[in-house]
Amino acid sequence: MSDSRTVLVTGATGFIGRALVPVLIEQGHEVRAMTRRPESYDGPGTAVGADVHDPDTLGPALAGADVAIYLVHSLDDVDFERKDADAARAFGKAAAEAGVQQIVYMGGLGADDDDLSAHLRSRREVEGLLGEAGVPVTVLRAAIVVGAGGISWELTRQLVKNLPAMVVPKWVGTRTQPIALHDVVRYLAGVIGKEEALGRVFEIGGPEQMTYLEMLQVAAEISSGRRVPIVQVPVLTPKLSSYWLALVTDVDVTTGRNLIDSMSTEVIVTDHSIREVVPGEPMSYAESVRIALEDAADA
Template sequence: MSEPLTVLVTGATGFVGRRLVPELIEQGHDVRAMTRRPEQYDGPGEPVAGDVFDRASLTEPLSGVDVAVYLVHSLDDPDFEQKDADAARNFAKAAVACGVRQIVYLGGLGSEEDTLSPHLRSRREVEQLLGETGVPVTVLRAAIVVGAGGISWELTRQLVKNLPAMVVPRWVSTRTQPIALDDVIRYLAGVVGLPEAFGRTFEIGGPEQLTYLEMLQVAAEVSAGHRVPIVRVPVLTPRLSSYWLALVTDVDLTTGRNLIDSMGTEVVVTDNSITELVPGDPVPYAEAVRRALEDHQQD
């Protein structure tokens, strides 16, 4: 384990942040949980007020911080690319002014040789902007994170739960490499304060490369004990797909469309160097699904 550090976690009430804060505390770190409404925060760590869209508000929460974990995105906003770029610039400038030694960022997988969707393109831009002021950035790139409350996983869970059969577009044949939330937390916590990880980008994923269709079928088998009949159609545009998702799930239209735009891009791990710094066997997809379903029932 690395030395005890003062760590700021942005998005501390979000899907990943609320699981990461207790893990970092368990490792002995002094953790600040940044939120726009600290008076409503009831989790572990020290709640601190901060808004990435207001640079002046970031000075106090970042003062004296060794490592800042950046878990912010605006996927539910039609102008998310501009908003996320502005937020990253604000955070990078505040971090360097406060003497932060490392920024840890959770980004998205996808080959630079492919034409990236606006969602994935935005994640890459945020990576670059966070490092522009000179603070070493450690980037972990992931595909779908399987865990209760994750947007991509919620789409999968609700589709399987709500539909006796599915009509699906061609993107269900795209390969991806889902990763259990437990593994994402393990990798994030593992690189915090680790000098060998400074200024590096790592790809993280589970042990299997699956198509979206295979993910849906495994999720159906684990949750209901049987497969869901699926019919593929040649034409179902991202716009129509997003309306379909909004109809049968509680994921909002803008978020659904932004996610679907990314589903035509293959997102698989091509570099396993993260295992040299944070060893361990990743959780298989079926087990990740079981854990996510159990956590959802407990929420």
């Protein structure tokens, strides 16, 4: 592959896609921004209309693309596992038929032998289905991505903003490894066309392993200069937690429930081989929080 490629970005209007597309253009790639509503797309790149849940639309969008970046999921749907599996299978098949040389996918961290939540289990399934038709897949597995507009980050931001104190379930003691949106984009852009990245799974994360409780406290101190009193309770079911989140944030119950199901699983980086392919030190959690707050204020 040459350095400049034709790259199709699915989910181009989403949280990660919006940040990724301009970076790819700056690097000299020809970018197709795939969206279900191309007529209303106002970002950089060339808008192409297609829907991963409508296989007939995928062929024209993928025709002539060298690389496809897959950033879509259906967390806001109660039947998201089936929908995401069907979409991944259809997309992988269409990519193979179009001669795509690499699919890059954003997956979720978590050890393969863990009792994974439905959300993380679905991400694993999608990894395999995307490559089922033969296109080499590069997977980047991440935990919480910190950036303005990201669902997991918005939960954190809105909780510390809206509540003077919190009663929280025991899953806030689970360790995770948050990563800045800036670093996610850097890794996604960095693996494009790299022979050593084809067919591989990489774990990506920031420099710190933190509990959700620590993340909430750091975010509170940076955003308001205060610590939020937090009381942990031993029993607060995912269903009750999701209603609680829907009450105090603008995240809907279904999405909240699917995310909370994953929060009892420890998700930390155990393999740092991504550094060999895309060198550079990731941003600290505190710095990523400051940038996310600044970006939200400027929006």
